[in-house]
Amino acid sequence: DQQVKQNSPSLSVQEGRISILNCDYTNSMFDYFLWYKKYPAEGPTFLISISSIKDKNEDGRFTVFLNKSAKHLSLHIVPSQPGDSAVYFCAASARGGSQGNLIFGKGTKLSVKP
C-alpha cells in the first residue's frame, strides 16, 4: 500500500510559467514533508521541507503548501526555468518509532520548455 502518492508521472510547463507538483499521503502520523529534485544517474538533492505545524513554506522560487485535512501537499515553482527539468520526489516522515525514516513517492518528471 503506497503511503505517499504522486499521481502525475510527468508534467510539461513553459519557461516562465508556474509548475505545480502534487503529492498525497495516507498516513495521518506523517508530520514532516520534503521535496527532492533528482537528475538522471545522480543522487536526489534536497529542495524544501515543511512541518505539519505549518501550511506554507517558501524558499526563493519554491513554495510548498500543506493541507493536512486533505492529506495533500504541493510544490510550486515560479517562474519555471529549463534547469528545473528533473524528477521531483515527495517524501514524508513520522517521527516516533522510525525517526528519520523517509517514505518516498514515485516521482514526477518535470519538463520545462524554453
Add this chain to the structure above:
Amino acid sequence: DGGITQSPKYLFRKEGQNVTLSCEQNLNHDAMYWYRQDPGQGLRLIYYSQIVNDFQKGDIAEGYSVSREKKESFPLTVTSAQKNPTAFYLCASSIWGTGNYEQYFGPGTRLTVT
C-alpha cells in the same frame, strides 16, 4: 568540501557473486541510510543506522547486509540471495534527533548483475 561519496559509480557483477558498495560521509552525521531505486519507482529503504555498531532493517532488507564500524562509513553488501539486484543504489545521511532533519544523498552506484 563536506558531502557523501559513493564508489564506484558503475559496478558490474556476475550472478551468484556478493558485491559491496561503499558509502562515506564527512558531514559528522549520526544516521546513515541505504535506498534502492528502480525505474519508475520511488526510493525504497534497505537499511539504516542511527549510531555506530547498530542498524535496522528497512522495507526491503532481504538479500542485503550492512555494517557500521565507523561513524563515517556504512557499506552495503548485495548478496547472492538478492533476487533482483540490478538497480540504482543511493546512500544518505542525516542528523538524528528530536527535530526535523533532511537527508543528504550521495551520487549513487548503478549495479548491474548479469
